[in-house]
Amino acid sequence: MNSEEVEFQVSHPNQEHGLQLPSPTAWPVVLALGVALLLTGMVTSVMVSILGLVLAFLASVGWFRQVLPDEAHQPVEVQAEPVQVSTTRRLATRLPEGSTSRKIIPVETFRITTGIRGGIAGGAAMAVPAAIYSWVKYHSIWYAMNLLAAGGFISWIGASDAFLSEFHLRGLLAALVIHGLTSVLVGLLYGAMLPMFPRYPIVTAGFMAPLLLTGILHSAIAVVSPILNDRIDWFWFIASQIAFGLVCGFVVNLQAKVRTPQFQALPFSVRAGIHGDIHDRLHDESTDSDGEDTSR
Amino acid sequence: MATHIPLDEMHAPQQMGEETHRKLWLEVLHDWVTTVDHKKIGLMYIGYALFFLVVAGFEALLMRIQLAVPNNSFVSPEVFNGLFTMHGTTMVFFVGMPILFGFGNYLIPLMIGARDMAFPRLNAFSFWISAFGGFLLYYSYIGGSGLYGAGSAPDVGWFAYAPLTARVFSPGHSTDYWTLSLLLTGIGTIGTALNIVATIISMRCPGMTMSRLPLLPWLYLVTSGLTFVAVGPLTAAQIMLMLDRYLGSHFFDTQAGGSAVLWMHFFWIFGHPEVYILVLPAFAFANEIIPVFSRKAIFGYPAMVAASVGIGFVSLSVWAHHMFTVGLGPAENTFFVLATMAISVPTGIKIFNWLATLWGGKIQFTVAMMFAIGFLFQFLIAGLTGIMLSVAPFDWQLGNSYFVVAHFHYVLVGAILFMLFSAFYYWYPKITGHMLSEKLGKWHFWLFVIGFHLTFDFMHVPGLLGMPRRIYTYEADRGWMIWNMIISSGAVVQAVATLLFVYNMVISYFKGPLAGPDPWDAWTLEWATSSPPPSYNFAETPEVSSRRPLWDLKHPDDPDSDYESGPGHRRQAKEKSA
Amino acid sequence: MSDVALAPGSTNVTWNPPARGIVGMVCLIIAEAAIFVIFIVAYIYYIGKSLSGPTPKDVLSLPIFTSICLLSSSLTVHAAVSALRRSQQHLCSLWLATTVLLGGIFLAGTAHEWYDLIYNHGLTIRTNLFGTTFYSLVGLHATHVIVGLILLSLALWFSLRGQMQHHHSEKLEVLSLYWHFVDAVWVVVFLVVYVLGR
DSSP, X not given: OOOHHHHHHHHOTTSTTSSEEEOOOSHHHHHHHHHHHHHHTTTSOHHHHHHHHHHHHHHHHHHHHHHSSSXXXXXXXXXXXXXXXXXXXXXXXXXXXXXXXXXXXXXXXXXXXXXXHHHHHHHHHHHHHHHHHHHHHHSOTTHHHHHHHTTTOGGGTTOOHHHXXXXXXXXXXXXXXXXXXXXXXXXXXXXXXXXXXXXXXXXXXXHHHHHHHIIIIIHHHHHHOHHHHHHOOHHHHHHHHHHHHHHHHHHHHHSOOEEOHHHHTSOHHHHTTSSOOHHHHHHOGGGOOTTOOOOO | OTTHHHHHHHHHHHHHHOTTOOOOHHHHHHHHHTOOOHHHHHHHHHHHHHHHHHHHHHHHHHHHHHHHSTTOOSSOHHHHHHHHHHHHHIIIIIIIHXXXXXXXXXXXXHHTTOSSOSXXXXXXXXXXXXXXXXXXXXXXXXXXXXXXXXXXXXXXXTTTOHHHHSTTTSOSSHHHHHHHHHHHHHHHHHHHHHHHHHHHHHOOOTTOOGGGSOXXXXXXXXXXXXXXXXXXXXXXXXXXXXIIIIIOOOTTOGGGTOOHHHHHHHHHHHHHHHHHHHHHHHHHHHHHHHHHHHTSOOTTHHHHHHHHHHHHHHGGGOGGGGOXXXXXXXXXXXXXXXXXXXXXXXXXXXXXXXXXXXXXXXXXXXXXXXXXXXXXXXXXXXXXXXHHHHSHHHHHHHXXXXXXXXXXHIIIIIIIIHHHHHHHHHHHHHHHSBOOOHHHHHHHHHHHHXXXXXXXXXXXXXXXXXXXXXOSOOOGGGSOHHHHHHHHHHHHHHHHHXXXXXXXXXXXXXXXXXXXXXXXXXXSGGGGSOSSOOTTSOSSOOOOSSSOHHHHHHOTTSOGGGTSOOHHHHHHHHHHHO | OGGGGOOTTOOOOOOOOOOHHHHHHHXXXXXXXXXXXXXXXXXXXXXXXXXXXXOHHHHOOOOHHHHHHHHHXXXXXXXXXXXXXXXXXXXXXXXXXXXXXXXXHHHHHHHHHHHIIIIISOOOTTTOHHHHHHHHHHHHHHHHHHHHHHHHHHHHHHHHTTOOOGGGHHHHHHHHHHHHHHHHHHHHHIIIIIIIOO
């Protein structure tokens, strides 16, 4: 886009000429004062504004003449004071040869998208207990859906059970949006936490996902229509959340683990599975000696 | 120009001739006023913000004295209105923004290995115009054309809802002072934000790709991006208000068909992203400080970046949760409730990542780390009350009560101010070359924690009991008495702690032990130069190959670049292990 | 200190971050766009809400000629930049002069329109909501045109004096970015005020 000489003049003015720093200048402060006085005149008197205008004009001219055609620089002397940056006060003690000196956690984990997939699958699964509940209680599978959709339509808050048992296209769409969004959000949050709990996804999801879901979905329902909140059957609600969690975990478990970049840093024998000391390393917290920095 | 150059020439030989010659105070002043050095400008930002912090803190104390007991007449209602308006405006625009931009100014070029900001002169201009904005606001106490020639401060609240600001309801110039000073700082804020973005994008040292950028510049990038889209609307709304007041237009004039609610929308389109503009730099400090004192690299760097950008975007769509009590209608309410709740997802990711960074680390409980951990706890609680308030029916009950005041002070003080103190303890050695006293610092921390919790934990209670914000007094039989007494006494404890902090800063500057370039054994580039850094920052432009360049230097046998994903690095790592 | 430069594994990849002038101008444009968005939202929100006349239908006529002038000035400023890039300084001056002229015509057109509205139709910023939003939105845009014209005239001045060299082409490009933005805003303002609002 630009020629080379423009490049260094503009973005790195100091590289070629030793140490050239922009020279100090009073024009910015004068311009600022001018503009400030210009506005201050609006609450005091016109004279102040005129003074501000004059100052601002003078400063603009001065500033321009300093920057154009070439920016003013002044040379700065480098103090010959060596800074020992490359040393550290505490030297890290190294572990014996053959082992990386870093604790590597986690070596394998799931992708964040895995969590989203799990969330969507769980969201679909959650519909099953909800439909069963609706059928058992109100002999219509649409009741739970309409209950959720009522969040979007204020007029449905006082609606009768009979009305909520019918099928409404609007209800289906609204419920899909609300439920889909929450499922994806819960999945996303869960996916982001997966690297912290890389193992046993079914158990973690069975526990974590309902927890997150209660946090997000349930509070949201309470918000959107507190009256509807009264109609929710808690037993079934929690049952469907657990269904969500288990299916979510199951789906996550199906997905392949990905190897984090750290895996690449392991010695070849470990990666090839000859030593297989990944788990030892993961849990061997005590191998750290005191002076050493723990990493990752 | 004509007056400027001779001055410069006069100074130059003097400085060259006698290095040890003590400069006259006028020369020092001239140096500071004309400086374009990002470090000096950053320090001026911080100093100016600290000055206003003391001023606005003093206003808060006056209000707490007034509210400590029922039926008090320590200040008059008019003065009280002025106090809460000035306290809010000052804290947001003349403390929060400048202090965060000050740290950004000081640290970003150092952290990315640059010699200065992208536009050094614009940087100076932005600072000065913000500063003049602050002085103009406080000049209203003298020049605000109140009764009988006395001054009067703005008294319309920091969000200045519409009918109150009309000429009819706010005669004189007090509201104009507010508008004009915010316009001035708005210019400065946009200028600095622009400068920060251009610096981060264009001035990085060789090798520092965006995926190796330390998290502090990353978050400042998001904050600055937010600043454009948030301060722009504020400026627009202020222009409209000025047109209404000066030229008689009808933007917010309900009698001519204008809308008062439109002002609310415009203000909060600025107002809510503003909260994130203030809190993201606090997150940025945490991202630097927590890893260093856990002796671990930050956990989940890409997730942290993604969450910050996510917060930036979502925060633009939550403004109307400040307006649930207006009666927006169910569809709007639902949207803003859900958006507000959705923002807790990226925020949650951040908290988990900080916890994971702490997990298994060798935590060093320095004062900076203690403040950071306090931040984690308090930010969590502030987030929880935030979720409570995001629930529209709950907000209908508690909107504009002391519960809301407690909630946002929990964010502003419990999270942001705590992280700011942490940043002071962490970077003070770099800035001055002297360590802050850890002993005084621990006193400061514990006193402040106690004062903070006394004030703001108990402030939730009168809110739940129905005490509205911005009342200047209350009757004795309301049952709010004891709570207000506790709150006010907590405020005094906080004031004492802050004085201790100021004392620590002053005494350590003269007597603190020398810090050396890298007292915390940290990993980012600012610790690779002397403390305080020379005006040119780095004698040679550094070159980096990982997110923790100083780690690589300190541990050449085990550099970070082996572990960070990237095209060239895997190969290296393989060679190494083979 | 120079040790910092010698981080292990450093590669000699060419390091070419984006030019700061362009980044800065893009940031400024984003901020300005936010300001315009608010004024445009206010305009749209108040369409048809004036309590009294005159209404846009009565008094506004399409400023087609001046709009064409303004929009074509985007092309001429672009031509000026590319001329400077090829070191054709005289051509650059010519294109800059054309740009200033076209911008001037637009500004004169707006001034004429305002004169007509104020003195023949009695529409001022105080008259009604239409007047309020119209003058503030179009006035805000005109302010930007004026600022742009001042800067372009300065550039023209430097160019005529032969002080504009090839290595200034980036600075001129930054200015042209601003001018493109001003033109793009006019497209939106035109659509909102003269098409949607009428």
